[in-house]
Amino acid sequence: MTADRSGTLYGVGLGPGDPELVTLKAARVLSTAAIVAHFRKKGRPGHAWTIAGPHLNGNTIEAAFEYPVTTEIDFREDGYIDAIRDFYEVSACTIMRHLAEGRDVALLCEGDPFFYGSFLHMYDRIRNAHPVKVIPGITGMSGCWTAAAAPITYGDDVLTVLPGTLDRAALAAHLGRADAAVIMKVGHNLAKIKQALADAGRSADAIYVERGTMQGERVVPLAELEDCAVPYFSIILLPGGRGRRIA
Amino acid sequence: MTADRSGTLYGVGLGPGDPELVTLKAARVLSTAAIVAHFRKKGRPGHAWTIAGPHLNGNTIEAAFEYPVTTEIDFREDGYIDAIRDFYEVSACTIMRHLAEGRDVALLCEGDPFFYGSFLHMYDRIRNAHPVKVIPGITGMSGCWTAAAAPITYGDDVLTVLPGTLDRAALAAHLGRADAAVIMKVGHNLAKIKQALADAGRSADAIYVERGTMQGERVVPLAELEDCAVPYFSIILLPGGRGRRIA
Numbered sequence: 001m002t003a004d005r006s007g008t009l010y011g012v013g014l015g016p017g018d019p020e021l022v023t024l025k026a027a028r029v030l031s032t033a034a035i036v037a038h039f040r041k042k043g044r045p046g047h048a049w050t051i052a053g054p055h056l057n058g059n060t061i062e063a064a065f066e067y068p069v070t071t072e073i074d075f076r077e078d079g080y081i082d083a084i085r086d087f088y089e090v091s092a093c094t095i096m097r098h099l100a101e102g103r104d105v106a107l108l109c110e111g112d113p114f115f116y117g118s119f120l121h122m123y124d125r126i127r128n129a130h131p132v133k134v135i136p137g138i139t140g141m142s143g144c145w146t147a148a149a150a151p152i153t154y155g156d157d158v159l160t161v162l163p164g165t166l167d168r169a170a171l172a173a174h175l176g177r178a179d180a181a182v183i184m185k186v187g188h189n190l191a192k193i194k195q196a197l198a199d200a201g202r203s204a205d206a207i208y209v210e211r212g213t214m215q216g217e218r219v220v221p222l223a224e225l226e227d228c229a230v231p232y233f234s235i236i237l238l239p240g241g242r243g244r245r246i247a
Numbered sequence: 248m249t250a251d252r253s254g255t256l257y258g259v260g261l262g263p264g265d266p267e268l269v270t271l272k273a274a275r276v277l278s279t280a281a282i283v284a285h286f287r288k289k290g291r292p293g294h295a296w297t298i299a300g301p302h303l304n305g306n307t308i309e310a311a312f313e314y315p316v317t318t319e320i321d322f323r324e325d326g327y328i329d330a331i332r333d334f335y336e337v338s339a340c341t342i343m344r345h346l347a348e349g350r351d352v353a354l355l356c357e358g359d360p361f362f363y364g365s366f367l368h369m370y371d372r373i374r375n376a377h378p379v380k381v382i383p384g385i386t387g388m389s390g391c392w393t394a395a396a397a398p399i400t401y402g403d404d405v406l407t408v409l410p411g412t413l414d415r416a417a418l419a420a421h422l423g424r425a426d427a428a429v430i431m432k433v434g435h436n437l438a439k440i441k442q443a444l445a446d447a448g449r450s451a452d453a454i455y456v457e458r459g460t461m462q463g464e465r466v467v468p469l470a471e472l473e474d475c476a477v478p479y480f481s482i483i484l485l486p487g488g489r490g491r492r493i494a
Binding site: 013015016018019020021022023024025027028112113114115116120123127132134135136137138139142143145146149150151152153154155156157158159160161162163165166174177213243244 | 260262263265266267268269270271272274275359360361362363367370374379381382383384385386389390392393396397398399400401402403404405406407408409410412413421424460490491
């Protein structure tokens with residue numbers, strides 16, 4: 001069955017994790033959406049779903065897409081890419097079926113929908129076939145520099161945002177040139193990132209942030225972080241300040 | 248008179264301009280603050296004040312700080328630096344008087360308080376003397392890439408944020424190395440930025456965004472932008488996508 005009018009896909013940015021950092025616009029869209037879709041790890045309720053919960057109405061239908069592999073696996077491995085490609089294909093088909101039948105779908109996005117993240121894989125597959133509206137959200141990195149009480153950029157500071165998945169030489173080269181930097185996706189890249197920071201002579205300023213704005217939030221100077229496993233979504237900050245012109 | 252207990256300074260991020268992109272937390276703090284302070288251009292109500300308006304209670308006292316010079320003047324000129332330093336000193340003293348007398352002050356910040364902007368000049372002057380809490384907001388650049396329907400970063404893209412105030416060679420060098428870039432503070436730097444984009448071979452992808460998420464929003468490919476004066480807070484985007492690993 002195809003409806004006369006397509007539903008709209010809403011990419012709903014939920015912000016960095018604190019449920020109070022949801023926007024008024026996100027709350028409004030969530031309160032009226034027929035279908036609320038989200039990605040989650042297998043067997044977990046999903047953090048996005050928990051944040052969205054208080055805003056949903058009683059008739060909301062949940063569409064949960066469970067990642068076939070965890071984000072801890074290196075995304076360059078072929079097995080990962082095949083599994084996740086199939087997963088995104090199937091998820092996009094499910095969403096498009098709802099849209100074709102005239103139902104709006106709100107797809108939950110931690111952080112900001114257009115700043116990294118799984119939403120983009122849906123966006124690229126759906127945007128030419130159905131209307132898509134995006135509601136920006138506060139990024140995870142904003143949440144982390146706020147949690148760390150670390151202003152990230154002043155005046156004419158340059159900010160570089162680096163995925164921790166890059167190799168050591170690339171990380172070090174970027175870090176050496178940046179006034180301020182944010183390193184995302186730390187996880188099992190931690191040892192390499194520490195080496196790159198040392199190569200660039202920037203270890204002393206680095207701050208490690210885990211679960212910024214959420215329960216269990218943790219902020220420590222990177223130099224004091226013990227050697228142990230850390231979550232994939234933790235972040236390392238190098239605050240700026242060289243661009244501070246008016247003291 | 249000094250109160251037994253200091254008031255708290257709240258740096259309240261209001262987001263990129265759309266009043267619905269205020270967070271629940273910002274709305275809550277605004278509804279209870281005794282003093283609501285903001286910076287504005289001379290003779291204007293101030294955009295931040297307009298956004299905050301619906302959330303204020305009837306007893307709110309407004310503290311408006313009017314910039315002595317406009318942001319259009321190059322901030323490297325000595326006259327500008329002296330005038331604005333005095334202005335920030337006086338503004339910080341006014342805020343600290345309220346705090347010393349036990350009144351909470353909510354200082355309005357367009358975008359995110361810790362990402363560029365005037366709040367940092369207050370933060371640096373006040374944070375050692377009084378409690379300060381910061382509420383992050385959606386950045387202007389997030390608002391602009393959402394307005395442009397331009398996902399900014401995929402997978403392992405590197406994002407570089409550049410103030411348009413940098414010189415042509417520095418801009419071109421950064422642009423040549425970035426997967427994705429955002430150039431802030433375009434204004435009278437437009438001609439120089441266009442040259443730097445051409446130097447880096449990145450002109451074709453550049454998108455110009457003015458008043459993202461606000462009334463009068465304007466999104467055009469930079470190549471189609473006529474040569475004329477543009478606002479200081481307009482932004483140029485170079486969307487990423489090289490880091491897209493899963494097609």
